[in-house]
Amino acid sequence: MTETQPRRDPQPRHSLRTEILEARPMNLDGFVEEWPEKGLVAMESDFDPAPSVRVEDGRIVELDGRARADFDFMDTFIANHAIDVASAERCTSMPSAQIARMLIDPGASRDEVLAVTRGLTPAKILDVVKLMNVVEIMQGMQKMRARRTPANQGHSTSARDNPIQVAADAAEGALRGFAELETTLGVLRYAPLVAIALQVGAQVGRGGVLTQCALEEATELELGMRGITAYAETISIYGTESVFIDGDDTPWSKAFLASAYASRGIKMRFTSGTGSEVQMGNAEGKSMLYLEIRCILMAKGAGVQGLQNGSISCIGVPGAVPGGLRAVAAENLVASMVDLECASGNDQSFSHSAMRRTARAMPQLLPGTDFVCSGYSAVPNPDNMFAGSNFDTEDYDDWNTIQRDLQVDGGLRHVREDEILQARNKAARALQTLFAQLDLPAITDQEVEAATYANSSNDYPLRDVLTDLKGAQAVMDRGLTGLDLVRGLEAGGFHDVAENLLTVLRQRVSGDLLQTSAVLTADFTPLSAINDANDYAGPGTGYRLAGERWEQLKKLRHVTSATNPETEVR
């Protein structure tokens, strides 16, 4: 067709405004009507069960309208392990509005709320949070978050699985404030080299940052056992029995795995999220949030200290239905209100709209969570091997400015470029030296130089992938451990980095990082829900962004000096 031909089927004429709106990135996002029969509904469905619980002889014999003989394995696990039998009948019979009010009432302490929530069934918890609007959900989160001090987690990955890039970006990320850093792979066989790079880069940027490498369960555990990674997170659980089985696990296999990690002194959290069941095709006609609450209680029953939730890799599903992001905020609140560490999503990218991406993060950023993002992309999104994050390196200045504007602590800070270049360069040199010490594939000076000034994987010389993969295999075959990394760094003259890593490894002997919401501070003090318990009790209490930390967050790339308007504050 050419424009000179007459149109046979003239389209109705659009206004110029409609054309502008149609062209907005927002309209590349997908939206869908609710379909409750298939579970395509956020949190309000007539097909969800009504709350009920009955106890006989110290055992729960009825849960949310189902008798024990009819329990599926989620019901059974939750009834046997998650719910406090002694208080279940009393707590579940309390009016839902009373419990919802306790969640936002500064006069009710966190412990008083926990005394009620530990006796609630999944349907009762749903009934409570259904009463709460998004501001009330945030108020609840502010009080119920387990750790008093909020934190953030970053992703450091590479589209080419380039270990030098991962090390340099980990160093920069650690320096900018991430308390945890996570990597994963394009080519899985690269894992040992990239996990080592992440660990080295993190310890250069800020000693005590915890690292993990997301892989299938067995390999992830092995890297942890060897002390190459410090914690694990990608232990997925699901809200229906059928989807759980599709994932080749049960609540008992996952509970066993949780103990396996603890038995090696390794911090671990489970992962779940709204939308996973409907995405995997078997929501059994229940709402996304009801199923997620079952996951949260399963995690609680397994005795795992925490959970990564907030839809995570299924965010497109709740993101497409009405009230979906309210449900996502509610699932974070539920994890916190049953006393689990919550790494609260804001990771996988889900929208083309910058405004919508920002709005999605407000219910976690404003009240603060244990980890506001459970992967902010500390690399440009095209390098993010978790399929891109809601925020990436291009958003660093925006994030820092929002923290400063609203005086909230999102875990990051502005860092001057000279410090960043120094850290990136040092991370690349440390890895170069370590690889040489361990007889792993060489890193050239050109690569170190590239790492110092690079933005993305495109800015690095190409690696010899086959040689790298042989090196990665050698790490496994030779049985290299975290201790070998310490020795190599020390022998190569990177004493401070070696000492940082040794201190992280020594932590697993103490088990302190196994407690709820634990992170390591810059002076290597374990900070968890025990020694940094959230004590929010209304205005003027709890975590307040003040003092030295607030001074840090006042700094941005460009701030005009008050005394000399011709200059900028450094």
Place this chain on the structure above:
Amino acid sequence: MDTAPTTGLTAADYPLSVRHPELLHTPTGKPITALTMDAVVSGELSAEDLRIAPETLRMQAELADASGRPQLASNFRRAAEMTAIPDAAVLAMYNALRPRASSGPQLAELAERLETEFSAPVCAGLVREAAEVYARRNLLARPAAGSDPTAAGD
């Protein structure tokens, strides 16, 4: 449930690495203070020295109990038992607990082994509970399934 002697730790004793380093030992019997760079460089330390001891996990269980987290405490008590199980065996047991990976008798045998070979009664209890639920929910391996799942997966 757990009858192990307690040391009377409370939440105020956390973090043990800061407040009570004297209570912390490696499974090889070294005090945590012996894990120094000098010891690493001189080759005195092996990876075995950087593992957590069962006594430490039981102390962390006490701290979890004292902080109102009974499920976390139970997890640490299962973990204390598992410190005695070699890495490959832990992975094989995990695989044996996957859906339809083991028959009823195989799970019973695994529970028995946990109790007798590894003195792990709490873990054995978890396996027995799984076996009961798997039987009811049709998640046991079909008898005809050829290989021994507990032998695989290391």
